[in-house]
Amino acid sequence: MDRNRKQRQLLALPYVLWSIAFTVIPLLVIIRYAVTDKDGHFSVSNLLAFSTPVNAKAFLISLEIALICTVICVLLAYPLVMVVRRLRISRMTFMLFFLIMPMWMNFILRMLALQMILSNNGILNMIVTGLGFQPLALANTKAAVIIGVVYDYLPFMMLPIFNTISDIGEDVLEAASDLGASPLSVFFRVILPMSLPGLKSGITIVFVPSMTSFVIADILGGGKIQLIGNIIEQEFTRSTNWNLGSGLSAALMLFMLVGMSFTIKDDILPSHPVKDEEGEKKEAPGGEGISRRAVL
Amino acid sequence: MKKRILAAAAMLLCLPLGACEGKNQPARELTVFNLCEYMDPKAIEMFTLETGITIKYEEALTAEDMYTKYKAGGIDYDLLCTCDYMVRRLIAEGEVQPVDFSSFEYGKNIGQRYWDYATAYDPGNKYSLPYFWGTVGILYDTTKVHGPIDSWDVLFNGEYSGEIIMQNSMMDTYIVALKYLGYSLNTTDEAEIRAAQDLLVAQKPDVSAYLVDEARDEVVAGNATMAVVYSGEAYLGREYNPNLDYVIPKEGTELWIDSWLVTKNCKDPDAAKQFLDFLCREDVAQMNFEYIYYSTPNEAVLNGLSDEERADEALAPDPDSCQNSEICLQSDAATTELLNELWKELRGN
Known part of the structure; x- marks a missing residue:
């Protein structure tokens, strides 16, 4: 059995090499840049630069947008999932396909399309004014950025939640109803707690990237909304201050590591590990592994 | 500033067409490094047909990209086309060689006004030939x-x-x-x-x-x-x-000007000058002008513009x-x- 295990571990070798080359080494390079100044001397000033007014403000706006977007994604995902899970298999497949399909298109292209839809003379305002309302001033605002982030990340929230909820047996829900639970309390006392693992990985997949994005803010924010990602990008591309860029990145990573530790812990070590005959840990339903599979 | 990504691929496809001329002469070749979509591909074919000199043509998206790639030294470029402040930087770093533009047959086509502008980054007009501005x-x-x-x-x-x-x-x-x-x-x-x-x-x-x-x-x-x-x-x-x-x-x-430079390691300075002179020739300058539609410093082309075009501040200030x-x-x-x-x-x- 021990040999078996060794052989199986060998299968992970390509991935290990991959992550050493493209995760571990780059991360070390970033950290090295982060803790040195331009002359290569040790310095923590790049990490501390996180708290200067300009950077702190950008960070707070990023945090605000990421939080709002994550909440909106959760609020949109649950009702959608509740509808989809009741569909017949063929329709369910179609609905999921329909949700994922936009991701086949280039991301920048989708954002440019959204920019045109939201612009002052865009399609949305044509419809709004056509119905006799005042035109919306959405273009180049924080609201436009939020719409863009939600649009882009909603599938990443929906799929993990869908995976956990579709694992809940119909008999469990029937039992809850039979015992007198109203539909609302079935949702809040059975479905919601059972879908928590999916919700947690959804939050991780949505919150972290939306916190660090900068392209959406540039395209839909009209360059008027500066996120922490925009600042880091500027330090690398235009100001060519890699030390400061790395310092800000490292500080941001540290923040997210702390902030996300509760979900990450759950993803790595399932809260209720189930033992099978071989004594292997089984993944809790709807961990990140499952959601990734669905996305790919 | 000058992002012309789309035609880059198309231009590369056109390259081999002009590459098999002049079999009897000793093979002469120039490696030209230009900004993206910044020359009519037909001009390159024409030059090879007329002179037998083969052009290896490469493009960069920005002047900064070009600088980085040139400095990396993997390819020996003979000619560079880049923007004003980058010309100044390359001159200061001793990367380019002086060229006597008065010996050019068609050098007079470039108006004095543009040579004067160019003195801001190339005092005495010793190194750079204005291309578009x-x-x-x-x-x-x-x-x-x-x-x-x-x-x-x-x-x-x-x-x-x-x-x-x-x-x-x-x-x-x-x-x-x-x-x-x-x-x-x-x-x-x-x-x-x-x-x-x-x-x-x-x-x-x-x-x-x-x-x-x-x-x-x-x-x-x-x-x-x-x-x-x-x-x-x-x-x-x-x-x-x-x-x-x-x-x-x-x-x-x-006011910005993009100019041509002959690199210090140019293998065939005569061929390089021949190419630059060719770019100043009226028909070639006209061709490139119609391809790019930036302001041209070539007075032979400017004189051929319609009154309406000449009055356009975007085209001919x-x-x-x-x-x-x-x-x-x-x-x-x-x-x-x-x-x-x-x-x-x-x-x-």
Whole structure:
């Protein structure tokens, strides 16, 4: 059995090499840049630069947008999932396909399309004014950025939640109803707690990237909304201050590591590990592994 | 500034066509490094047909990319075409060799005015040959403005609040404010730069968006009344929407010139000069002008323009309108750092 295990571990070798080359080494390079100044001397000033007014403000706006977007994604995902899970298999497949399909298109292209839809003379305002309302001033605002982030990340929230909820047996829900639970309390006392693992990985997949994005803010924010990602990008591309860029990145990573530790812990070590005959840990339903599979 | 990605691939496909000429002569070859989509591919074929000199043609997206690749030294380039401040940098680093442009048969086609402009980055015109040039100005919708547009003032006086697009690029934003205040755009005076910053911060609520490539499109589409754009963009914008007009504000603006350089390690300087001379020839310059539609310094081409084209400030700005304009030379490290900081503050404001 021990040999078996060794052989199986060998299968992970390509991935290990991959992550050493493209995760571990780059991360070390970033950290090295982060803790040195331009002359290569040790310095923590790049990490501390996180708290200067300009950077702190950008960070707070990023945090605000990421939080709002994550909440909106959760609020949109649950009702959608509740509808989809009741569909017949063929329709369910179609609905999921329909949700994922936009991701086949280039991301920048989708954002440019959204920019045109939201612009002052865009399609949305044509419809709004056509119905006799005042035109919306959405273009180049924080609201436009939020719409863009939600649009882009909603599938990443929906799929993990869908995976956990579709694992809940119909008999469990029937039992809850039979015992007198109203539909609302079935949702809040059975479905919601059972879908928590999916919700947690959804939050991780949505919150972290939306916190660090900068392209959406540039395209839909009209360059008027500066996120922490925009600042880091500027330090690398235009100001060519890699030390400061790395310092800000490292500080941001540290923040997210702390902030996300509760979900990450759950993803790595399932809260209720189930033992099978071989004594292997089984993944809790709807961990990140499952959601990734669905996305790919 | 000059992002021309699309035709790059198309141009590469055209290359092998002209590559099998001149079998009897000793094989002569030039490696040319140009900005993207910055020469009619037919011109390269023509040159090879006429002279038997093969051209290996490469393109870079930006002057910075070109510099990095050239400095890396993997390929021995013979000719470079790059922008003004980069020419200055390459001359200062001793990367290029002097060329006697007066020996050129068609060198006279390049107007004296442009040689004079070029002395800002190449004193004495020893190294660089002006290729295309242009300005930064205001592209505006004539149906939406009230009163004449001839000054940067319209961007700052609040009259067009919410209808203005500025450039989402540091220098192109600061030059506007600096020129409006009557300062040099190459200033290193911190007080002047901070005054420009105050002006831009006060202007921000009036700005609809800071964009780069889409700045022109927003005016074309009618989403904005005016935008700060490069003259080449303005010319294209007017092709889409005839109601647009382009003006170089009277306070002056940034004037840019892209030029050709012969590298210090050029294997065949005679062939390189032959190629540059060829580019100055009227028919070739005309061909490239019609391909690129930036302002040309070639007077033979300018003389052939229609009256309407000659009156177009986006295409052929006259000397008077460029009077107060300057070439941006990229300041010292300390000033650049200050500008970077202020630009972050402005964007985060």
